[in-house]
């Protein structure tokens with residue numbers, strides 16, 4: 001029997017849209033059918049690169065194509081709310097880049113709309129669906145390293161972009177927390193759950209966004225998660241989880257496709273390696289297609305509640321650091 005496929009429309013043609021389109025070439029139950037850009041020139045260029053049948057010079061035109069089942073949104077953070085609501089209003093299922101909304105209020109608004117329209121909505125938190133992250137969670141949940149006492153997760157890079165770029169531009173909700181820090185926070189929430197308390201401190205830019213931020217979560221008794229993100233330095237992007245019986249190390253670019261190294265206290269070691277079909281974004285695409293074909297409005301693996309918990313934690317960190325997005329935190 002022929003594989004059931006959903007038709008994807010990609011909304012925007014930037015860096016991440018390229019990665020996602022690459023992955024869609026191999027994703028199960030998926031057909032890359034259309035792309036929409038603010039300009040027809042960019043849409044045509046993108047369509048040519050990925051052999052996409054339909055190219056549109058506006059987001060509305062893409063959404064007016066009744067053959068599009070689901071839209072992938074890869075615009076800057078500040079536009080996720082507007083673009084998602086527009087897509088849902090056009091009866092499209094949505095996979096929206098992280099952060100789904102820039103604060104809890106925005107995300108609640110998106111979720112309410114998805115509920116009202118009975119459509120699928122998920123934050124594109126791609127790492128959640130990678131086999132190395134799934135394996136890490138299985139190992140922690142099954143008690144393989146005992147009780148977790150310390151999690152460390154870092155995601156920094158030097159961003160040479162100017163103040164107008166979305167990394168720094170406060171009107172575009174710039175700063176590390178929503179861009180790279182979100183992955184550290186996600187890992188801690190996924191593996192250890194909701195913290196008892198949070199302690200955060202940031203180095204702010206002149207615009208008021210965070211150029212660097214550190215955040216420590218305290219869990220039951222003496223368990224800590226210590227995390228850091230920066231646009232000004234590039235220490236190794238690694239994560240470690242230390243338990244009473246052993247530790248798990250996720251190497252450089254820990255949030256990407258990779259391997260899992262488990263070391264017991266007695267020195268025994270196990271390495272878990274995985275085959276990846278593409279660049280890793282295929283897993284979130286396949287989860288989306290699977291859920292839509294099953295008639296679901298949210299994923300069990302990365303649910304609306306998961307997104308809300310993540311953004312609420314980022315809201316709390318921003319509050320402690322005095323970071324306000326002037327056009328969004330009204």
Ligand SMILES: NC(=O)c1ccc[n+]([C@@H]2O[C@H](COP(=O)([O-])OP(=O)(O)OC[C@H]3O[C@@H](n4cnc5c(N)ncnc54)[C@H](OP(=O)(O)O)[C@@H]3O)[C@@H](O)[C@H]2O)c1
Nearest residue numbers: 012013014015016017037038042074075076077097098099
């Ligand atoms: N999951 C991941 O691994 C990952 C990695 C990087 C980024 N991201 C997320 O993806 C989103 C986009 O990041 P990116 O690095 O791909 O950004 P980017 O390269 O700047 O691309 C953003 C695209 O959004 C569209 N856009 C619409 N209005 C815009 C505006 N006012 N200014 C700039 N672009 C506008 C543009 O496409 P058109 O001109 O075609 O309309 C642009 O190419 C962010 O929310 C980020 O957090 C996720």
